Amino acid sequence: MKDDADKAVLQGLKKYVNLVQDDLLQPKPRYLDAFFFPNEANITKLINYLGKAQKSMSICIFSLTNDKLANAVYDAHARGVKVRVISDDECMNQIGSDVKWLAGQGVPCRVDSNSQFHMHNKFVIIDDTFLITGSFNWTVQAGKSNQENLLVVDNPYYIEKYSTEFENLWKQFASN
Amino acid sequence: MKDDADKAVLQGLKKYVNLVQDDLLQPKPRYLDAFFFPNEANITKLINYLGKAQKSMSICIFSLTNDKLANAVYDAHARGVKVRVISDDECMNQIGSDVKWLAGQGVPCRVDSNSQFHMHNKFVIIDDTFLITGSFNWTVQAGKSNQENLLVVDNPYYIEKYSTEFENLWKQFASN
Ligand SMILES: [Zn+2]
Ligand SMILES: [Zn+2]
Numbered sequence A, B: 001m002k003d004d005a006d007k008a009v010l011q012g013l014k015k016y017v018n019l020v021q022d023d024l025l026q027p028k029p030r031y032l033d034a035f036f037f038p039n040e041a042n043i044t045k046l047i048n049y050l051g052k053a054q055k056s057m058s059i060c061i062f063s064l065t066n067d068k069l070a071n072a073v074y075d076a077h078a079r080g081v082k083v084r085v086i087s088d089d090e091c092m093n094q095i096g097s098d099v100k101w102l103a104g105q106g107v108p109c110r111v112d113s114n115s116q117f118h119m120h121n122k123f124v125i126i127d128d129t130f131l132i133t134g135s136f137n138w139t140v141q142a143g144k145s146n147q148e149n150l151l152v153v154d155n156p157y158y159i160e161k162y163s164t165e166f167e168n169l170w171k172q173f174a175s176n
Helices: A002-024 A041-051 A067-078 A099-104 A140-144 A156-172 B002-024 B041-051 B067-078 B099-104 B140-144 B156-172
Strands: A025-027 A032-037 A056-061 A082-087 A109-111 A122-126 A130-134 A148-153 B025-027 B033-037 B056-061 B082-087 B109-111 B122-126 B130-134 B148-153
Touching (some): A032 A041, A032 A140, A032 B156, A041 A148, A056 A067, A067 A082, A067 A099, A082 A099, A082 A156, A099 A109, A130 B130, A148 B156, B033 B041, B041 B130, B041 B148, B056 B067, B056 B156, B067 B082, B082 B099, B082 B156, B122 B156
Parallel strands (some): A056 A082, A082 A109
Antiparallel strands (some): A056 A122, A130 A148, B033 B148, B122 B130, B130 B148
16 A cells, blocks of 8 residues: 555656656757857868758858858759758849859849848758858858857757748748 | 566666766757847847846947947946947947947947958857847847847857857957
């Protein structure tokens, strides 16, 4: 009898431990990184992250003039990854912009259409699995000379929020 | 005898469950947020986050011209929070910059000293507890008109990385 009572108490406790655990814990991240510029090695780091894409790559980038990064985007497109690029209209028309080149290679690209304001985001969502975001534009100067940051994260909360924003902007800029 | 053997097996299993748990799980975040611009309500959201500061506020911001945000920084300083601001030298000297105003109010401020390159980060670490980072400059236009993002995160991994970067830049710009 006493044993049965103990068992019941233990089972009750076990239930609560599980509840607390569900409430307080979550899976550890697989993508956990943060890196800073100026640092040319961190361009390679970013290229390696782009190289991981197997299914999709959704890019919002204000300025894209770094040919190494543009090539990494093209490579993903060429190996069958669903690549989409949203950029800023004025930046796209500046000398050295790689957005028109990517569009010419068949990569779907869209831009905002307001000359006064900016599509100023700089983020990329890869395989709906991890997000890279921060201050870093994909330019040579930003990597070589500016103080910049990028953060890599895979918590599904952020992936969902940024993916939704990407899809909203993609629709909003449909005619551009 | 059989019971004792069962107990040993169970205890062994329990040990492995604990190990796997430590390896795969971590505490759930208390600060988990992401928001986008243009959206004036999200300026208020950012101000509310700044209002949470009780001990420290380490800010790296390329451009700071939004008076509401400058006031939120000043308020933190006035209530005894250890506020420090790192900004960009050219931005600081532009009309409407609030960095000089904050410095005049006694808030420790430093800038880079390279007219060609930019201290282009836009992040703030609050109470060594959570980080807000993204593309968003603290300007009126960025909130009202640009496409921008901010992410709020409290994983200690990021806090440590961004704090280290902040301290490095603070030292690097000591003479400015
Ligand atoms: Zn624009
Ligand atoms: Zn500068």
